Amino acid sequence: MSVGHIARTFEAAEIATVVIAVKSFETRMRMMALPRVLLTPELMGRPLGNPFDKARQKNILEQALALLETATQNGTILDLA
């Protein structure tokens, strides 16, 4: 919830945001009407995947950052599951 509030506040202040969250948080993310969310099929506490999986971490970040260019409206959610 904390990060949802931050996303909403930053966006209202014209700072664009993208959230990377585990699939478990999907309900929370949707109910908070966030601008851009990337959902990952990972365990809680590891939204970027397993420790030391550098390729995976980088790939997730790339997909999240791409949403800054492709999303055109609030509620854009990309689900990697």
Place this chain on the structure above:
Amino acid sequence: MENSEPKESFEAFTKSFFYGTRSDLSFKFLSDLSPEAASSFLQDLFRQVVDAIDTNDLTRLKLQMVAGQVAGYREQKNFDYDQGPFCLPRAPLSDLKISLLTSSGHFVENDDPRPLGVENMTQAEAESRVFDFLKEEPFLSEIPFDTDVSRLHVRHGGYDIRAAQKDPNVSFPFEPLKALKAEGLFSDLTPAAYSFVGACSQKRLLKKTLPGWVERMKAAKADAVVLVPV
């Protein structure tokens, strides 16, 4: 001889994983499942453990864990908004200055935020006092992007930090972000990334804290921020 000790119900067993006698932050979601759902989850998990051993493949075991966590958190609906703000970035990604802010509870060695006024709080104490954290205003730690990974610490009473202790990038992805900047995916990074303990007073965060965090992001000239909840 008859055992006189009171028997524990299955429901009490599942509840004990949520900051109880069997507290386990990877399995605390069991307390949010019905006894039937928790029973089914555990039975399937045991099957997957044996299959994983036989096949030397953890994929399905991991998916079983994720499915349990998804089921446990599905009904948590604290805030409900019909609509929200949307800000288009001021330029293409390649021209943007990016920042990172996570609720993972990372901080730099010798810059401990001293939560609840406690010096060198342990992870065990953070877990045992998580409900105190939920009454407090959060503190935002600054972590310069040139910080050596060996100087990063993590402490958070709300999630299983073991993976983040091994590799902070699982929840505080500052190294892959630096790699993408070096490749030219975006223009620049703010001087520092930021982290705080997401288990905090939501009311204080909204009413008191966030205006100052907006000013800090603007002072750092961040065009866009990658946010990571845990």
